[in-house]
Amino acid sequence: MIGGDVLLLGLDLTVEASDFGQATIYPENSTAHPDYSNPLIRDHTDYRKLKKIDIKNAPRMQRVIEMARRAIREKGLTAVFVPVVSSPLSVLGMMRSAEEVFKDCVLYPADVMAALETVTAVLIDYINALCDTGLIIIAPDMLFAAKSGIGKEIWEKIEGPFGREIADAIHRRKCLVAIHNCGDGPYFDSMMRFMKPEAISFARLPDDCKTRKELKKRYGDRVILIGNVETSILYRGTPHEVMEECKKVIDDLADGGGFILAPGCEYPPNANLLNAIIMVQAAQIYG
Numbered sequence: 300m301i302g303g304d305v306l307l308l309g310l311d312l313t314v315e316a317s318d319f320g321q322a323t324i325y326p327e328n329s330t331a332h333p334d335y336s337n338p339l340i341r342d343h344t345d346y347r348k349l350k351k352i353d354i355k356n357a358p359r360m361q362r363v364i365e366m367a368r369r370a371i372r373e374k375g376l377t378a379v380f381v382p383v384v385s386s387p388l389s390v391l392g393m394m395r396s397a398e399e400v401f402k403d404c405v406l407y408p409a410d411v412m413a414a415l416e417t418v419t420a421v422l423i424d425y426i427n428a429l430c431d432t433g434l435i436i437i438a439p440d441m442l443f444a445a446k447s448g449i450g451k452e453i454w455e456k457i458e459g460p461f462g463r464e465i466a467d468a469i470h471r472r473k474c475l476v477a478i479h480n481c482g483d484g485p486y487f488d489s490m491m492r493f494m495k496p497e498a499i500s501f502a503r504l505p506d507d508c509k510t511r512k513e514l515k516k517r518y519g520d521r522v523i524l525i526g527n528v529e530t531s532i533l534y535r536g537t538p539h540e541v542m543e544e545c546k547k548v549i550d551d552l553a554d555g556g557g558f559i560l561a562p563g564c565e566y567p568p569n570a571n572l573l574n575a576i577i578m579v580q581a582a583q584i585y586g
Contacts, residue, residue, distance in 0.1 A: 301572060302579040305559065307438070308366050308382040310359065315385050315422065316393035318357035319349070330568070333393050340395040343407040346414035354424045364425075367432040381436045381477060382429050387418040387465075388443045388458045401449050404457050411457060419461045423468045430472040437469045438477045438500065444490050445482025446506050451489055459493040466494035477525065481564040487518055498523035502530070502563025511551035515558075524552055525559040533574045534567040541574045545581030553586060560586065 311331045317323045322334040340346060354360050363382060370380045385393075391414055392400045403411050426437055441462060444454050466476045477498040478490055484506035487499060499522050508514040511527070518524065532544050545560060552558045560582045566575055 301575045303378075303575075303582075305379045305381060305561070306370075307565070308363060308370060308380050309565075310363060310366075312385060312389070312440075313393055314359045314363060315390045315418075315425070317359050318354075319352060319390070319394060319418075319421075321394045335396055338395055340391065340414070343403050343410045346391075346403070346407070346410040349414045349417045351417050351420055354421065354428055357421075357425075360425050360428075364428050364432060367429055367434055371433040375433060379436060380434060381438045382434060383438045383440050383479060384422060384426060384429070384465075386439055386441045386443065386458065387415045387422060387461045388449075389440060390418045390422070391415065392443070397443070397448075401443075404449055404453050408457060415458065415461050419464055422465060426465065426468055427472065430469075430474055434474065436475045436477050436498075438479045439465050439469075439494070440479045441485075441490055441494075442480060442482055444486045445480055445503075446484030446486075447482040451486050451506070454486060455489055455493070459489060462490070463493045466496065470495070477523075479564075487514075487522075491518075491522060496522060498525055498559070500525035500561065500563075501527050503527070511548070515552050515554065519552070519555065519557055523557050523559065525561050527552075527563045528561065528578065530562050530564050530567050530570075533562055533578075534570045536574065538573060538577045541577045542581050545578055546585050549581070549585045 313323050313331050313333055316333060321339045322337040323331055324334050325331045367380060367382055429437060443449050469476050476494055476496040477500060478494060478496045479500040481502035483503045485501055487505040488507060504514055508517060528544055528548055532541055549560060
């Protein structure tokens with residue numbers, strides 16, 4: 300109905316944490332979220348108690364795998380499907396709360412990294428199962444590799460090595476790494492050094508760029524850029540405003556190729572789908 304070339308596959312950000320055993324709330328009219336009154340990881344000593352799970356017995360991850368299998372079977376020759384996989388630190392954030400995980404990265408880094416090792420092993424099993432469906436691109440969501448997450452040096456020490464393991468696992472399957480990071484001031488340089496992605500999907504400018512044109516000049520010949528249409532405009536804007544915003548983004552980022560027009564994050568669940576159609580039209584007119 301909408302058109303376009305690339306479609307994300309996913310349910311919500313609690314998928315992996317739920318399968319580890321995190322109690323999850325499923326509101327009727329909103330997005331699923333952890334029950335933070337009942338965290339799986341209550342203090343830093345619980346990180347080392349986390350056990351590896353078998354993804355064959357992980358119902359929510361299996362549901363995404365089945366979604367991918369059906370998508371490839373039904374539409375695999377007409378569109379590119381990209382599943383979003385939570386980063387190891389994001390999974391811990393769902394089981395502990397991001398604020399507490401950030402503190403623990405500073406106070407108890409060895410405990411955090413022990414849990415990250417366990418989570419990463421499961422995520423690699425999950426990625427391999429997704430690749431088995433015929434997918435050619437995987438999107439690790441490296442949310443905390445940004446100024447709005449944790450400091451760059453801490454990210455490089457704590458999660459960077461596990462990000463490398465995940466990217467290596469994707470590349471071993473001859474698939475492409477398309478990092479998603481909708482944080483404020485994402486660390487493009489660090490993510491590229493550790494994970495060697497083919498593409499980065501982003502909502503905000505990297506920490507070392509002040510404008511989109513500077514971003515294009517600095518990184519445009521090294522990685523495919525995906526984004527960065529404001530989701531607030533998609534949610535509240537008129538079709539004319541969406542068209543104008545898309546034109547500005549295309550003017551700044553599309554020169555010379557290596558750019559995919561897309562929302563900066565997920566398309567707002569309650570937004571008018573007409574604005575999604577307008578995005579596709581903008582790409583056809585100005586791209």
